Amino acid sequence: EPEVTQTPSHQVTQMGQEVILRCVPISNHLYFYWYRQILGQKVEFLVSFYNNEISEKSEIFDDQFSVERPDGSNFTLKIRSTKLEDSAMYFCASRDTSNLYEQYFGPGTRLTVT
Amino acid sequence: QKEVEQNSGPLSVPEGAIASLNCTYSDRVSQSFFWYRQYSGKSPELIMSIYSNGDKEDGRFTAQLNKASQYVSLLIRDSQPSDSATYLCAIYNQGGKLIFGQGTELSVKP
Numbered sequence: 133e134p135e136v137t138q139t140p141s142h143q144v145t146q147m148g149q150e151v152i153l154r155c156v157p158i159s160n161h162l163y164f165y166w167y168r169q170i171l172g173q174k175v176e177f178l179v180s181f182y183n184n185e186i187s188e189k190s191e192i193f194d195d196q197f198s199v200e201r202p203d204g205s206n207f208t209l210k211i212r213s214t215k216l217e218d219s220a221m222y223f224c225a226s227r228d229t230s231n232l233y234e235q236y237f238g239p240g241t242r243l244t245v246t
Numbered sequence: 247q248k249e250v251e252q253n254s255g256p257l258s259v260p261e262g263a264i265a266s267l268n269c270t271y272s273d274r275v276s277q278s279f280f281w282y283r284q285y286s287g288k289s290p291e292l293i294m295s296i297y298s299n300g301d302k303e304d305g306r307f308t309a310q311l312n313k314a315s316q317y318v319s320l321l322i323r324d325s326q327p328s329d330s331a332t333y334l335c336a337i338y339n340q341g342g343k344l345i346f347g348q349g350t351e352l353s354v355k356p
């Protein structure tokens with residue numbers, strides 16, 4: 133069964149450093165998302181992406197964040213200058229173009245900012 | 247008012263019993279509703295989607311939707327210890343994103 137994959141599974145970085153989180157969505161999906169979950173808190177939407185542009189972004193997704201689809205398979209989230217409060221699980225999700233709106237999540241990347 | 251509300255639990259049921267998980271939402275225009283299961287340290291896994299008022303059954307799971315009351319629930323019949331997880335209610339926002347509740351922790355005791 134097709135699934136969303138993410139790398140790395142765990143990233144440790146120092147405050148102020150740039151990180152890139154990578155995702156490979158399900159192959160026939162055209163809508164892509166990033167969510168994050170701070171430990172013990174609910175899953176929060178960050179950004180949605182369709183047709184090579186951002187469809188919607190949350191107030192969390194400030195100028196430090198960017199997304200890119202550099203090729204036909206990868207979807208990346210870049211955090212330019214990490215802060216301690218960016219420590220969280222980051223989930224990539226994707227869905228197809230049907231009106232079922234079902235989003236499938238990758239296994240996540242645990243980001244630890246020290 | 248929170249957009250999606252769930253009791254955080256924990257909800258404890260004996261093996262073989264029915265587990266009932268509830269969720270209310272504030273956005274009256276929401277049309278698509280989802281239940282995800284999340285094991286500790288893992289990602290959300292889609293287990294049910296529901297779009298129309300009434301019941302939708304899939305194996306041991308039944309989702310129930312009442313748009314007038316802005317209420318969606320998940321019933322798990324014949325609960326198993328492997329069902330122990332946090333269950334996340336999510337609504338699909340018109341802008342294209344999922345809005346999640348805090349989740350209800352379910353514990354099924356052998």
